[in-house]
Structure formats: structure tokens, C-alpha cells
Amino acid sequence: MRKPEAHDLLALWERGAPRHPLDRSALLCAWARPELPVESIADLPLGEITASVLRLRVACFGERIRAHVDCEGCGERLQLSVSIPDVLQPVAEPVLRDVEAGGARYRPPCLRDLAAAAGERDTERAARLLLARCRLDGGGDDAARSSELSVLEIENALEVADPNADIAFEVRCEACGHLSTAQLDAAELLWDEIDVHARALLADERLRPNGGGLGRGRSTLVRRRAHYRRRAVSEREIAGGRHDFPVSRYQPSAIQCQAS
Numbered sequence: 001m002r003k004p005e006a007h008d009l010l011a012l013w014e015r016g017a018p019r020h021p022l023d024r025s026a027l028l029c030a031w032a033r034p035e036l037p038v039e040s041i042a043d044l045p046l047g048e049i050t051a052s053v054l055r056l057r058v059a060c061f062g063e064r065i066r067a068h069v070d071c072e073g074c075g076e077r078l079q080l081s082v083s084i085p086d087v088l089q090p091v092a093e094p095v096l097r098d099v100e101a102g103g104a105r106y107r108p109p110c111l112r113d114l115a116a117a118a119g120e121r122d123t124e125r126a127a128r129l130l131l132a133r134c135r136l137d138g139g140g141d142d143a144a145r146s147s148e149l150s151v152l153e154i155e156n157a158l159e160v161a162d163p164n165a166d167i168a169f170e171v172r173c174e175a176c177g178h179l180s181t182a183q184l185d186a187a188e189l190l191w192d193e194i195d196v197h198a199r200a201l202l203a204d205e206r207l208r209p210n211g212g213g214l215g216r217g218r219s220t221l222v223r224r225r226a227h228y229r230r231r232a233v234s235e236r237e238i239a240g241g242r243h244d245f246p247v248s249r250y251q252p253s254a255i256q257c258q259a260s
């Protein structure tokens with residue numbers, strides 16, 4: 001992948017800054033995958049988006065991610081150092097575009113599905129809405145009514161088909177021994193870094209006398225595990241900003257990221 005130059009990062013930042021986080025994911029993936037039609041990005045499996053964004057991150061800032069996660073047991077801040085090649089899961093060959101589970105066929109969720117489920121305030125209903133959208137052989141209403149057990153079965157099957165949709169790993173607290181699961185949000189990670197980088201570049205150019213407001217990149221990059229179905233709900237605020245990328249063009253009820 002071509003390493004983005006400073007002007008590329010600034011251009012990405014300018015385009016992404018006013019956008020919704022889902023649209024930023026699509027924007028970053030589109031940059032990473034110039035061979036794909038832009039309008040197809042919102043329909044890619046989420047894991048493919050994540051893998052593409054992480055490869056772009058390697059090109060921009062290298063393989064190593066340094067971040068932190070707060071222990072759920074005692075609140076201790078745990079420093080993490082993660083290698084992107086280590087966390088990216090190999091994808092089955094040939095790529096599974098759909099799976100059979102719970103007596104039906106499903107495709108992995110995409111950004112457009114997350115946007116569609118974003119307006120749903122109830123976690124369970126949002127998860128079922130996602131599954132109903134992803135069911136390939138009709139019967140979306142059945143999916144919406146399926147049991148908790150079959151929902152789990154379907155989600156597990158989808159995770160096998162699209163293993164990078166939810167990149168998570170276990171972290172043991174050095175202070176209290178509590179074992180938690182941390183989730184890596186690739187687009188949020190890269191966006192935060194581009195944001196910091198772009199602001200620093202702009203500050204350099206302008207030689208701002210007070211030098212304030214720089215280098216405060218949030219490193220809440222690795223967050224508590226939340227499966228994508230829950231992610232869709234936790235980020236449920238309706239975005240009021242302007243959107244011009246495919247996801248929110250099709251789904252005005254896009255979702256907004258909440259740092260957690």
C-alpha cells in the first residue's frame with residue numbers, strides 16, 4: 001500500500017473531520033482500497049473494512065499500536081502494546097460471503113447495516129435488526145424473533161466467516177488480576193492518530209505562537225469489548241452533522257461514536 005504523504009493525511013482529515021464515525025470508516029477504507037468502487041465500501045463485510053483500515057494504519061504509522069485500557073475491576077490504567085499483524089486474523093480461503101446457521105443463510109454485517117441499526121435504542125432489538133438485514137433467504141421477521149441461543153449461533157458463524165469484524169483480546173490487570181476483554185476499533189484508532197498528526201502539521205505551518213491544543217490525541221483506542229451488535233447501540237446518538245459518504249447517504253439515521 002502506498003504510504004500517505006503529509007498532504008494526503010491533511011486531505012483525509014479535512015474530508016473526514018465533519019463526518020460521522022461510520023462515514024470516516026468508509027472514507028479510510030476507500031483510501032486504503034482505491035481499486036474498489038467507492039459506492040461498494042458500505043457493503044463490504046465489517047472485517048474487511050477493519051483489515052483495510054489497519055493496513056492503512058501500518059502504512060501511515062507502523063505496525064505497533066500503543067494504547068491503554070482501564071481495568072474494569074479496579075480502574076487501574078493498563079498500558080498496551082499491540083502488533084497489528086498479530087491481531088489481524090487470517091480469513092478463510094475462499095472468502096465466505098455467507099454462512100448457514102440457525103436454519104437459514106446470513107451474510108456478514110456491513111457499515112450500512114450498522115447505520116440502519118443505529119436508531120434502535122434497545123440492544124437486543126438492534127442485534128436482531130442486524131440479523132434480519134443480513135438474512136439472505138427472506139424471513140427477516142423470523143430472524144427478528146429467533147431465540148437468544150440461535151442468535152448466538154448465528155453470530156458465532158458470522159464471526160468465523162468474518163473474523164476481523166470484532167478484534168478483541170484479553171487483558172489481565174497487573175494490580176488486581178481482573179481479566180477483561182479489550183476491543184480494538186481500527187477506524188477510531190487511525191482517525192485519532194490522523195487527527196493529531198494533521199493538527200500538528202497545521203500548527204507547524206502556521207507557527208502558532210501559543211502552541212495550544214496539540215498533541216492531545218485520545219488514546220482511548222482500545223476499548224472494552226463490545227460485539228458489533230452492542231457497538232451499534234452504544235453509538236446510538238443520532239448524528240446531526242453533514243454527511244456525504246455512502247453510509248449516511250443511504251441511512252440518514254447514522255450513529256455517533258461515544259468514547260467509553
Ligand SMILES: [Zn+2]
Pocket residue numbers: 071072073074075076173174175176177178
Ligand atoms: Zn484491576
